[in-house]
Amino acid sequence: MDGNRMPGLGGCPVNHGGNTSMDASVTKWWPSALNLDILHQRGARTNPMDADYNHRDAVKGLDFEAVKADVKALMTENQDWWPADWGHYGGLMIRLAWHSAGSYRMQDGRGGAGSGNIRFAPLNSWPDNASLDKARRLLWPVKKKYGNALSWADLIILSGNMAYESMGFETFGFGFGREDIWGPETDVYWGSENEWLAPSENRYDDLDDASTMHNPLAAVHMGLIYVNPEGVNGQPDPARTAAHVRETFARMAMNDEETAALTCGGHTVGKAHGAVAGDNIGAEPEGCPVHAQGFGWANPDQTTSASSSFTSGIEGAWTKNPIQFDMGYFDYLFDYEWELQKSPAGAWQWEPVDMPDSEKPTLAGGEDGHGRAMMTDADMAMKVDPIYNEICQRFRADPAYFKDTFARAWFKLTHRDMGPRVNYIGPDVPAEDLIWQDPIPAGATDYDxxxxxxxxxxxxxxxxxxxxxxxxxxxxxxxxxxxxxxxxxxxxxxxxxxxxxxxxxxxxxxxxxxxxxxxxxxxxxxxxxxxxxxxxxxxxxxxxxxxxxxxxxxxxxxxxxxxxxxxxxxxxEPFADGFRNWQKEDYAVSAEEMMLDRAQLLGLTAAEMTVLLGGMRVMGTNHGGNTHGVFTDRVGQLTSDFFVNLTDMANTWHPMDDGTYEIRDRATGDVKWTATSADLVFGSNSILRSYAEVYAQDDNKEKFARDFVAAWTKVMDADRFDLVA
Missing domain, CATH: 1.10.520.10 (Peroxidase; domain 1)
Structure with a gap:
């Protein structure tokens, strides 16, 4: 065979996929291997900014009023390549901001709008985010103009605020300061399904009990933000949907009143798009061909009219005037009876009985005639569920109360993952301390x-x-x-x-x-x-x-x-802590995987995780004084003994029936120590062993202590946002 040719590759000298395909990864060949990518995803190699770039300093130099004015002006600058509903992009921008923030879940704090993650897979290609790539392209001129100081994460949420303000609503405030990431988040578990919109049963113990959704998930389907708008598993039943709405919003730290306000306020403006069949809609951004330039969901039936757009398959508006924030949502919902219908695209939706054309919204493209008034199953839940109904009736009776409740809930939705108020920048940061921001009074600095x-x-x-x-x-x-x-x-x-x-x-x-x-x-x-x-x-x-x-x-x-x-x-609440060699009970997830999760949330690298665990062991800080992994006879001293003895081939390692391990003297068979898998993984995993060997070396005893101090201080100061410029 020609030495420059490989079978099946047409003589191409490039190793196809060898360096970029996940199929060639370690976990493809050894599925049970501990994958440390979660600790390496945001390394300096992925960040294109200069090493000395300080985003918070850059943000403070923004002309905030000019940015807001430009975003607000964009709302009515209609672009033929993506037509605006009624000449206003407000509904689209609100959906972009909402869906960016709406991936947040309280259980592990992941998802949300704080990092601009909606630009990357899988979120950029979720079915629920169809055509939000258009919204980001519409915002590009503003991002291009203001550059580094205006992150995508800030701009996306700001666009939602400016959309509401341009449609007559007074928002509660806005905080700049979100910093973009530069690639997909490998630390977020979105579910085990291998297909979009897989049946909800995959993520519940009992679909009739919404509280049994598997943690840390918050959405009912793979590829959705919240609930299925057509009903549970696409079967309309507003009462059943209400239970799932309540659970999924609770997992975002929203109570019933906030949930109702967000549902009603979110649907007071804009429309859903399903006037054409979805059979020919093209692939999502991550699946479309290179010449599409990341422009997904190509619609062969798209014209210059907004009436021909397709996103969810549901078609219609929730109010008579969808580009004006008013109380029309409640008028529609409670003044009419509703019946199930199918949209032109074949989606289930609720439509009003005997609504005169004069009360329906006009066509979004400006053509003569009227469009459809509709409600989703989640909207009908606001009417059918007695608790939501009572809240909505209070809102309807007191518009000022509704607007204030919605403004605060929207602010919480879009800022929930920014942390304490010290992280907010700009002239529109509310002065009020909100309890969900976990307020902390300033501490003294002048003591001895x-x-x-x-x-x-x-x-x-x-x-x-x-x-x-x-x-x-x-x-x-x-x-x-x-x-x-x-x-x-x-x-x-x-x-x-x-x-x-x-x-x-x-x-x-x-x-x-x-x-x-x-x-x-x-x-x-x-x-x-x-x-x-x-x-x-x-x-x-x-x-x-x-x-x-x-x-x-x-x-x-x-x-x-x-x-x-x-x-x-x-x-x-921690249910496991590998650093203190403890877990509350046995779990399906291994101790070492839970340790990685904790380390990533703490912002640790794999090397920092390694040095901290080894030091904590020898200092005798295990939970309850247990001795697993305490590989030293000098307990209480910050030595590198954990690594020295872990890598010593004078020992052998033996699994026990209770899931722990014994480390025995190879010559005598005597038990020297016991361990958990969270200990032994530092010798079995090739990457972690490479770190362990560094600290086991004779010349790195003091380095180990210095590195431990640095990692310890990082953890102690992780929440000291006041120390950041």
Whole structure:
């Protein structure tokens, strides 16, 4: 065979797919292998910005009023290549903002609008997001004009706000400051289905009990944001749909009133598109040919008229005047009886009985005649469900109350994953502290840090007690929606003080000693908890024979119970913590996979995860004092013994019936240590072993301690947004 030719490739010297196809990945050949991509997805290699680029600084230099004016002007600058409904793009832009924000789910804080993720797969190609690629292309001139300082994430949400304002609605406010990502989020589990809109049974234990939807999911189908607009599994039944609406919005941290306000306010403007058959609609952006340039869902029946557009297959508007924010939605919903009909595209929808043409919306393309008035199954749920009906009747009777409730719910929907208000930038940031923003008062910075540390060191608390308490306080941080963390010292409040993961008895003991120290010295309890961890760590470093200072930044505040939405904090409860070698019970997901999830939410790299786990083990901080993975006879010292002994071929490793492992002396067979899979994965996984070998080397003992300190400080400061420029 010709040395330059490969069979079946026509002589092409390129290794087809060898470097880019997921089919060639490690997990294709070894499906059970631990995939560390979740910790590497946002590395510097994917970011095109300069190394010294500071997005927050750049945002502060924006001409905010000019940006808003340009976005608002765009709403009525009709483009022939994608015609506007009634000459106004407002409905399209609101849908873009809504669907960008609507992927957020409270259980793990992932999804949402905070990163511009709707630009990438799979969200950019979800069936529910059909033709939102057009909205982003319409916004491109504004993005191009203002450049780096105006992120796509901000622009997408701003377009929704400006759309509402251009249609007569006063929004609650807006915060700039979202920073774009540069590729798909590999950390988000959207479901196990392999087809769009697969039957809902795939993600419920019991479809008749909406609360049995599998966590952390919040949408009823793969490829949808919320519920199926035609009904559960496409079968109209408003009462049944109401239960699923309630559950899916609750998983976005919305109560019944907020849910009703969002449904009614969202459908007060705009229309659904299904006037033509969907049989010939082209592939989604990720599946279309290269010459389409990412322009998906090609419609061969599309004309220059908005009346010929296709998105969901449902056709019609919810109000008589779909480009004006008014109370028309309630007039339609409650003044008419509704019957099931099929749209021209064949989708189930509800249409009014005996509505005169004069009360129907005009055709979206400006042609003579009237279009369809319609409601989705979710809209009918607002009428059929007694709780939603009562709320909507209050809204109808008091338009000002409805508008205020909707404005606040829209603001929450579009800002929920930005974290505390300190992250918001711009002139339209509301002054009011909202409880879902997890407000924290400013903490003192002028106290004597050395004096606090001295009192902690003399308190009689062990280094393990101090380190574990600080870790438990900080580990709740989620980079996904910027919730949790040590700031606020909410570990001392319900529900966190009672979580099994926090060892309530040990926690109460430590807090009982640290709180008086905080009071005596003027430090916040939050600062004192972190300082306690640092003191314990410095003890362990000194015992190991090194002298390394642990950095500390004062200024954390102490939240009150009144500033804490206890119910919403329940989703932050850890059910496993690989760093402390603990899980509440056995789960279908492995301990090491749960450890990766925790590490990613904390913003750790694989190397940082490795060094932290090894250090926590040898310092004796395991939950409940268990000894799994404590591969050292010098417990309490920050040594690299975990890695030294893990990689020592004088040992053998043996699975036990209870799911743990024994590490035995190869020569004698004596049991030296026990371990969990979260320990042994650092020797079995080739990537993690490469890190473990670095720290097991004789010349890296001090490097290990320095790297541990750096990773520890990163976790302790993960929620210190006030330290970021």
């Amino acid at each position: 840090v050395a004096a606090v540390k001295a009192k902690i060191a003399e308190s009689g608390l062990t280094s393990a007690e101090l380190i574990a308490t600080a870790w438990d306080s900080a580990r709740t941080f989620r980079g996904s929606d910027k919730r949790g963390g040590a700031n606020g010292a909410r570990i001392r409040l319900a529900p966190q003080k009672d979580w099994v993961a926090n060892e309530p008895d040990r926690l109460a003991k430590v807090l009982g000693i640290l709180e008086p120290i905080a009071s005596e010295t003027g430090a916040s309890i939050a600062d004192t908890i972190v300082l306690g961890g640092n003191v314990g760590l410095e003890m362990a470093i000194k015992a190991a024979g090194f002298s390394i200072d642990v950095p500390f930044s004062p200024g954390r505040g102490d939240a009150t119970a009144e500033q804490t939405d206890a119910d919403s904090f329940s989703v932050l």
